Amino acid sequence: MSTVALDSGPSYTLQQLARAFNANATSWIGLITFLIIVALALLAPIISPYDPLDQDILARLAPPTTEHWFGTDSYGRDILSRLLWGARLSLVISTVSILTAMLIGGVIGILAGYIGGRFDMIVMQAMDVLLSFPSLIMGLMVVAMLGASMGNLMIAIALTAIAPFARIARAPTIIVKERDYIEACRALGYSDLRIMAVHILPNIVAEILVMGSLWLATAIRIEASLSFIGLGVRPPTATWGGMIREGFENILDAWWLAVFPSLAILLTVLALNLLGDALRDAIDPKLRAE
């Protein structure tokens, strides 16, 4: 990523990004799918046919029927309702953690790129240490240390994503700060803070946003993985990862328990990746030139 950014002399305004977005049909598929998922999650209290925690002992492990579209689990809870409510949790956790990582990582990256020198070296080496942990291991460590809860899950995911955002913000900052207009800003007596916030940030924000959409998918995967191994949000709260874990125990008898939440994760991650890839293509000068 950083080499691409270094090659690409000009940076991208949001306007340019929007224009390039239109050139690719898959970007629209990704965006629309994601928006539908978000809408379903938002509307969960209205559209879900049952309470996600309601147990129906008589209808345990019922296969998909017209009554329970996606079947029921071992406590007789409606899978569709749990999926819809689980979507809320998955999206909130991933969005909050990625926004946090974007903010902290972005600030670190811009500071490192702008100040440069020894500060840059020390900060980016600390980021490299963070990057050297696989994100799942990192999440495991944090949750194991702090305990499993929704807040700690968000902290864990945010921590794993800070370093990539710092790197993605630093590279274009180094390019932009060498531009003539930044020197002109200094000659006009602007403070370093103003130069970074008003004159550098808008020029690199597109690159950070692209990274954000790709990392949102990763965050959903990490959240599901941690829930799957029992380090996520405590049951009986419905989360996609937790549902797969429960379904996994009955996978031979009742396939629908694990398959539907897996499909939900697959679809969401796919939509976000399509969206992210389209945005990344949009700012890649080699692809734009074609």
Added chain:
Amino acid sequence: MMMNADDDAVLTISNLRTEFRIGGVWHAAVRDLSLTLRRNETLAIVGESGSGKSVTALSILRLLPNAGARIGAGEMMFEGRDIAQLSEHEMSRIRGNAIAMIFQEPMTSLNPTMTVGQQIAEVITIHRHVPHSEASAEALRLLREVKIPAAESRIHDYPHQFSGGMRQRVMIAMALACRPKILLADEPTTALDVTIQAQVLMQLDELKQAYGMSILFITHNLGVVAQIADRVAVMYAGEVVELAGVETLFARPTHPYTAALLRAMPRADRSSDSLEPIAGSVPPLTSMPPGCAYAPRCPHKLPSCVQARPALQESSDLAGDRSHLVRCPVRLAGASP
């Protein structure tokens, strides 16, 4: 130097020495530079690449890179204070406010993500602490002042919607926004084509009168100097080799380098076949000759030239122009034609 002119001085630079660190050793890019910028005058600094003219301008605004560059000696008196001694905070209040600068590359000197109106208004809000509406109104007035056609609508345009000459006008508007006492112009017309260049130069001259400011105009183009300057300082290898009023300089170039520059300049009244390039190049920072820096390229060189560095002396020429200074004892003594 030149005590007679000091009453009128806006900026007095004395013995400025700006150094760069190359391979762990500090080398001077500007050496013993003394210049006085008088009220409402245009002082041109002329020299080829590497002569230290841009470094001089950056030294005045203290915009040299933090690492590897420093002002080694000298003082720069501006409004009773020595710029070289000011804190970074005090300096940021002078930049863009009392001393403004315009740059060579108008195409890249504006922020592509902000409208020109926002960029002009930003300077005004920062230095004058006025409400946004007032700053916007002032931005519009400035755009009209630098003769941007249809300024009311163009104020909402982005830099990429402007041509090079227009952008340079926007840069000038930004520089003038806080009515600076001094405008540092670092080759502002070099990147423009000749007709636009002439328009921008005329405009700068008009604005200088209107705003009563002084311009330090850096260029390598002697044609531009003839058009805009009141006085000229010719720089070579980081030092002033000749300082004179513009007529004196063109009529009686005394330093061999000045004379060679004029012979290397195309003129309408001469065939271009007679252009004479100056052989050799400016000595690198790291190996300045101990004597006269121009001696290795000088046709009038005497053995004494390579031993001791000549001082800047008054030329006692026929017109009795006491402000004509030349750093060449050989030519001043008239030992050589």
